[in-house]
Amino acid sequence: MTGWHLDDDTLRRYVERTDSLAEGTSAEQHLLSCEPCRDRVNAAVGVIELSPIDFAAVWERTRDTIEVPRPSVLERLLRVAGLPAHEARLVAVASAFRGVWLTGLAAVLAFATLAAAFGHARGTWLFLAVAPVVPCLVVASSYDPRLDPALEPELVTPYPALRLILLRTIAVLVLALPVLLLLGLFIPTEEPFAWLLPAVGFVAVVLAASTWFSPLRSAIAVSSGWLAVVPLLAARSGSPEAVLQARVQAAFLALAAASFVVFLARRRRLTQLRPWR
Amino acid sequence: MATASISLRAAGRTFGATRALADVDLDLEPGVIGLLGPNGAGKTTLLRLLATALPPTQGQVRVLGLDPEVPAERTGIRRQLGYLPQEVGFPHGFTAFAFVDYIALLKEWTQPAARHAEVRRVLGLVGLSDLGSKRIRAMSGGQRRRVALAQALLGSPPVLILDEPTTGVDPEQRVTLRTLLAEIARASVVVLSTHQTEDVAALCERVIVLDRGRVRYDGPVTDLTAQAAGRVWLADEPDPAAKVSWRTGTGRYRNVGTRVRDDVEHVEPSLEDAYLLLRGGSPEHEPAGEAAS
Numbered sequence: 164m165t166g167w168h169l170d171d172d173t174l175r176r177y178v179e180r181t182d183s184l185a186e187g188t189s190a191e192q193h194l195l196s197c198e199p200c201r202d203r204v205n206a207a208v209g210v211i212e213l214s215p216i217d218f219a220a221v222w223e224r225t226r227d228t229i230e231v232p233r234p235s236v237l238e239r240l241l242r243v244a245g246l247p248a249h250e251a252r253l254v255a256v257a258s259a260f261r262g263v264w265l266t267g268l269a270a271v272l273a274f275a276t277l278a279a280a281f282g283h284a285r286g287t288w289l290f291l292a293v294a295p296v297v298p299c300l301v302v303a304s305s306y307d308p309r310l311d312p313a314l315e316p317e318l319v320t321p322y323p324a325l326r327l328i329l330l331r332t333i334a335v336l337v338l339a340l341p342v343l344l345l346l347g348l349f350i351p352t353e354e355p356f357a358w359l360l361p362a363v364g365f366v367a368v369v370l371a372a373s374t375w376f377s378p379l380r381s382a383i384a385v386s387s388g389w390l391a392v393v394p395l396l397a398a399r400s401g402s403p404e405a406v407l408q409a410r411v412q413a414a415f416l417a418l419a420a421a422s423f424v425v426f427l428a429r430r431r432r433l434t435q436l437r438p439w440r
Numbered sequence: 441m442a443t444a445s446i447s448l449r450a451a452g453r454t455f456g457a458t459r460a461l462a463d464v465d466l467d468l469e470p471g472v473i474g475l476l477g478p479n480g481a482g483k484t485t486l487l488r489l490l491a492t493a494l495p496p497t498q499g500q501v502r503v504l505g506l507d508p509e510v511p512a513e514r515t516g517i518r519r520q521l522g523y524l525p526q527e528v529g530f531p532h533g534f535t536a537f538a539f540v541d542y543i544a545l546l547k548e549w550t551q552p553a554a555r556h557a558e559v560r561r562v563l564g565l566v567g568l569s570d571l572g573s574k575r576i577r578a579m580s581g582g583q584r585r586r587v588a589l590a591q592a593l594l595g596s597p598p599v600l601i602l603d604e605p606t607t608g609v610d611p612e613q614r615v616t617l618r619t620l621l622a623e624i625a626r627a628s629v630v631v632l633s634t635h636q637t638e639d640v641a642a643l644c645e646r647v648i649v650l651d652r653g654r655v656r657y658d659g660p661v662t663d664l665t666a667q668a669a670g671r672v673w674l675a676d677e678p679d680p681a682a683k684v685s686w687r688t689g690t691g692r693y694r695n696v697g698t699r700v701r702d703d704v705e706h707v708e709p710s711l712e713d714a715y716l717l718l719r720g721g722s723p724e725h726e727p728a729g730e731a732a733s
Contacts, residue, residue, distance in 0.1 A: 223556075229572075252545055256542055313530060313539070315493060319493050320543065320547050
């Protein structure tokens with residue numbers, strides 16, 4: 164036993180259970196060997212009004228820890244990007260953001276990047292062929308009804324389907340474009356971002372075409388068309404710089420603008436909304 | 441005159457050249473309303489019309505006085521609606537809690553604490569309190585069905601549309617669900633379709649029988665059952681005079697016929713007898729053997 168005793172504040176925090184784990188353990192250790200302090204604790208318990216423990220709240224928090232799904236990496240990124248937590252969850256649930264699908268596309272893209280980095284013109288053509296179709300495939304899979312197993316109960320909720328589609332589209336673009344831009348830096352060409360406007364154009368075409376056909380079918384058609392055109396362009400011009408010409412880039416920009424206008428005009432005919440056109 | 445919670449006037453729905461529903465006139469009030477009918481009778485189409493998942497191609501539908509053709513009113517209906525489709529898929533890797541929580545988000549439960557409490561409440565109602573953190577793909581068919589039902593109960597909606605809610609659910613849970621739905625129906629319109637006539641007999645005050653897209657019967661369950669009085673009898677062999685016959689657990693044959701007979705051993709008719717009679721007695725009926733199979 165020492166001459167040291169718990170001071171009044173420490174004792175009060177101990178009784179009120181508002182001390183830290185370290186302080187509480189230390190106080191407990193001292194109390195085991197100090198009778199005067201134990202007497203003070205016994206006296207204080209009767210005097211200090213203990214705050215009642217809200218067991219219901221503690222139980223709720225415990226259940227939250229066990230049951231509430233932890234936000235995925237994508238969901239956290241979307242929150243950081245400024246999307247409200249509930250909308251980040253709604254966007255991240257899309258089948259487009261499943262690991263297998265994204266890994267597959269990333270592998271294709273990585274292959275194309277490597278080919279471009281080491282294969283010069285042919286590799287650059289390959290990258291130009293693949294890079295624009297990746298965003299449009301991911302966008303389409305983010306709202307294709309056939310990839311959405313819970314479509315029917317989702318359909319009859321008050322949340323606007325159009326808003327969900329656009330949020331998922333924007334999320335894909337916000338997340339995919341920086342990755343593609345980064346990969347573009349490894350391409351040995353004067354203009355590594357020649358694919359950017361084709362990508363935006365194709366995404367807009369997929370959105371517009373989704374008012375007639377299913378999104379994934381639209382994306383596959385657009386991608387197939389582009390993959391068929393690129394070899395022809397390569398054979399004809401030889402150099403990837405052909406895509407860089409101002410008039411070609413302007414054509415893709417016009418395609419994007421026109422497609423988006425069509426999409427807005429026909430937005431109520433999207434598959435998810437089509438029953439009520 | 442008070443407006444019915446749900447009303448349909450000459451409502452119909454075609455898919456291309458196929459007529460799934462025709463000339464349906466109904467007024468539905470709080471209570472449990474059972475929909476009976478063979479496969480392809482139009483039950484699911486009717487429920488999808490009521491749930492705003494599908495618009496009618498003819499006639500009009502009003503839910504809680506709102507017109508689903510008007511986008512703002514359609515959203516208004518959806519805010520007050522619980523819908524259990526015939527088949528519900530679940531996103532990959534979801535737990536029961538995560539799925540119901542996801543639908544709650546779409547139903548505008550944006551405040552996390554209130555949403556989580558509501559998700560727990562509805563999981564508790566369907567007897568899944570302890571399975572919230574279990575992955576849905578690891579659940580039995582009956583448990584999955586109850587997860588799907590839980591999402592429909594979010595927010596205690598005044599209109600509840602349930603397409604075969606008891607499919608795959610074990611007998612004990614079915615009884616629990618009947619009790620739950622009866623309680624909900626004190627203040628809400630509960631419309632459910634089923635192939636289980638015993639569910640309708642135990643739960644519904646009113647039954648609507650659909651056949652080939654048309655309403656064949658609409659009225660109290662007891663009145664429909666009464667139509668079979670004197671038309672159900674037991675015999676040692678299938679009776680050629682019966683419209684439908686089947687062998688029961690006692691080894692004797694239960695016969696259901698259209699004519700009232702005095703020279704046979706009558707038994708108390710069930711709703712199933714009356715339903716089979718209604719369908720078998722129709723000029724458009726399927727062969728009796730098919731109904732009995």
